[in-house]
Amino acid sequence: MISSTLTKALNQQIGHELSAHNHYLAIAVYFARRSLDGWAAFFYRQAEEERGHALKIVDFLLDHDVAPFIPAAKEARPNFADAIEAVASAVKAERTVTTQFEAMMAIAHQENDYRAVPLLHWFLNEQIEEEATMGKLHDLVRSGINLFQAQEYLPTPHAGGEEAGDGA
Template sequence: MKTTLISAKIIPEFHRQIGSELEAFLQYLAIAAYFEKAALPRLAAHFARQAEEERGHAMRFLQLLIDNDADVVIPAIPAPEGQFRDAEHAVTLSLERELRVTEEIHSLLRLARQENDFTSETFLHWFVKEQLEEVSTADQLLKMIQRAGSQRLLLVEEFLARSGPMRLGKPAEEEGG
């Protein structure tokens, strides 16, 4: 007998979200590789950390399904975009991705509320806060790259080096979960 505390209607949506988070993971790996190849190690490290964070998001959804004795389905993941015109293109892609994921999380939250699924709603609140941080970070990084221009990306590297591993505007050690 299944002992799930989450709505049967939200389970397939959580499967899709696992796929979306894994798709973001792969995209950020591709962006990290682009910056590594361009000899911009701080930007590469930033996107490698972002990739791991997205993988962690997928694992949170996976664990919620397991904890609720729900079926787990991991969908096929499309290949990430791997060719970028320049740094601005790569970072714009990351911002667009974060905006898309934010809308997906909001849609999941709306469904949880419609279903009176308090377990899923509570679970999703963490993601709402997380997405605000993710969008803000991607937006700040894009603005920095646009101001610096492609010939002055070393200034962005210098900023990231001085700031240490971080989510822009917030040192990594202050990040929660």
């Protein structure tokens, strides 16, 4: 059993991950509208990763005999002033998610929810990678490089989001 406090927080996090999915989809649309297809493809994949994160939590709750509800995801509009603003919004969002998982790790320790620690640890590691990736992209867009040329330097998304359901 997982404590009710942590169960509630994990359930809310499903909504945050689905909102992150929408946010990345909006960023992908922003780039797709400017024919920056490499950038768009990167953010479409990033959106899929976030959906994977939501499913990973759904699976974890199901394994612990909880039927999670699916929270509403936030609407996301592709109306960024420029590419720097779009990528900066991703950096900010990833930092927020990191604090959400840090708070859940604190709850897990407080409530002796040891079974949730590996899952939360996996997500915290994932956040280190995602913050680093978005930080690098932010530097790239701020460098003033032509965004079409910059597509050569886009990082390959890591496999984090594809592991949904592996019960890590």
